[in-house]
Amino acid sequence: MRIMKNLGKDKLAIKSLFVIVVIIIVGLFAPLFAPHDPNEVNMSLRYASSSWEHLLGNDHLGRCILSRIIYGIRPSVLLVLVALFISVLFGAVLGFLAGYFRGKADALIMRICDIMLSFPGYVMILAIVGIWGVGLKNILIAFILVKWAWFARVIRTSVMQYSELEYVKFSKAAGISDLKIIYKHLVPVTFSDIAVISSSSIGSMILQISGFSFLGLGIQAPNAEWGMMLNEAREVMFSRPELMLAPGLAIIIVVSAFNFLSDALQIALDPKLFTSKGKPHGKLAITKSNLQEKEVAN
Template sequence: MAEVNVQTYPVKQADEQVISPWREAWRTLRKNKLALVGMGIICFFVIVAIFAPFIAPYPYDVGDLKMKNQPPSEQHLLGTDYNGRDVLSRVIYGARISLWVGTFSVIGSVVAGTILGLLAGYYGRWVDTLISRIFDIMLAFPSILLAIAIVAILGPSLQNALLAIAIVNIPTFGRLVRSRVLSLKEEEFVMAARAIGMKDSRILLQHILPNSMAPIIVTGTLGIATAIIEAAALGFLGLGAQAPEPEWGKMLSDSRQYIQKAPWTVIFPGLSIMLTVLGFNLIGDGLRDALDPRMKN
C-alpha cells in the first residue's frame, strides 16, 4: 500500500497587532511637537507646585519693608514687591493655587455636566427640556459675570471662586455630552443592549459614556486654561484668593499701581499665567488632533 505524504504549510501570523484607539492616539500625540512643548510647560509648573517648599528661597508671606520694590538681583532673582516679599517665592507658590483651582473646578464641571448631559440626552422629553432650559439660562450670561455674581453672594474666597468657576462651566460639558448621547443612543450596539434587557444605568456607564470620553477629555483640557484665566480675573477683582495668598491674579491686582516703578511685580505673575494657559491650550489642540478621527489622514 502506497504511503501518502501529507505536506503541511506553516500558517503565517499577522505581523501587525491590533492597536487600541487610546494607544494610537498617544502615538499621534507624541508626533505633535507643539503638544509636547505644552506638556513640558505643564510638567514644569506641576513640579514647581509640588516642590514649592523646597524650591522657594523665601517664605511667600514674609517680607522686609526695607527691601520693598527692589529690582531683580542675586539675593532676589525676580525682585521684591511693595511689602518686600520675594516675587519668585510668591510666583512659585502661586502655581499651586492656579493649578489647584483650574484642575478641580474643571473636574467638578465635568462630573456635573456629564451626569446632566447623560440624563438629558438619553431620556429626552421633559427631562431634556428642563435641563436644556437651565443650560440656556446659564449661557445667557457671560461666564465671568455669572461667576462674579455667585462669589458676591457666597462671599470672596478662593474656595467660593473655585465653586463659581465650576458652576459656570457646567453647561459647556452638559451640552457636549448631550449631543454625543443623542447620536450614540441610536447606534446598533445600544439598541442591541436594550433588546437583551440591559438596564439604562449599565447602558449609560458601559456603552455610551466610554464612547463620549474623547471630546470630554479635549474640552476638559482646554477648560483648565479657561478656568485659570477666570480664577485670575476673580483674584484681580478681589473676589478670589485673599491676602496673603500668592494667587497670580491677586498679585497683579496688588501690584498694578507700581507698574511703572516696579514692573517686575506685574511681569512675572502675568508671564506665569500666559505660559500655563498656553501649555494647556497646546495640549488640548494636540489631543483634539489625536482623538478626533476627522483630523487623521
C-alpha cells in the same frame, strides 16, 4: 496607547504637556521648591533687584517674588483644575441622563440649563460673589455653578449622537442594563469629546480666576496668586515694570500650554482632522472656533 502615540508625533504638544506636568508638580510640592516663605515681609528688601538669593527680586513688602510665583500655582492652576473637574463631572452625569434617557428627564435638565445659560457667565459669577462675599472659595463655587450647564448641554449632544449607533441599540434590545450600556459603550466613545471641551476650557478659567483676583474679588492678601500679584505691581508698572513681568509670563505660558495641548489632543483623538500633508483640516478650526465662541458666551 493610540492617543499617546498620536500626541508623540506633535513636538509642540509634548513640550506643552511637559510644561503642564512640571508646573503641577512644582505647585503640589511648593514648599520644596520655593526658596523662601512667600508671605515673609522684609522691608529692607523692598523693591530689591534680582540676586542669587532672590532670583526674581522682591515686591513692595520685600517678599520673594519667585516664592510667591511658585505658591501662586496652587490657586491659579491647581484649584482651577479641581473646579473644572467637578464642573465636568456634574455636567457629564446630567448630560448622560438627558441624552440617554431623554423624555421628561431630558426636558427638565435642559430647561434648567437654558435658565443658567440665559445669563452671561461673568454676570452670574459677580452676582454669586456679591451675595456670598469675595474670596477664592466663592469664586471657585461660582465657576462650578455656572460652568456645569454648558458642559451638560455639550455632553448631552454627544451622548444623543452615539446612542443611535447600532451596537448601542442592539445592547438595549438584548436587555442589558442601562448603566452597563452607559459605562461600557457610551463613556468610552464620548471620552474624546469630554476631554476636548475640558482642555479647551481650562485656559479661559485660568484667565478668569486671575482676572477676578486682579480686581480684588478672588484670593485675598497675604496669600499669593498671579492675578493679585499683577494688581499689587500695578501702582509701579511704569517705574518697576519687571514686577508685572513674572506673573504675567506665568499666566501666558500656562494658558498657552493648555491651549496647544487642547489642539493636539483633539487631533490625537480624531486623526481625520489632519490632512495627508500634516496640516489641520478645516473641521478642526470650525470645531475649535465653536467651542471658543460658546465658552466666551458663558
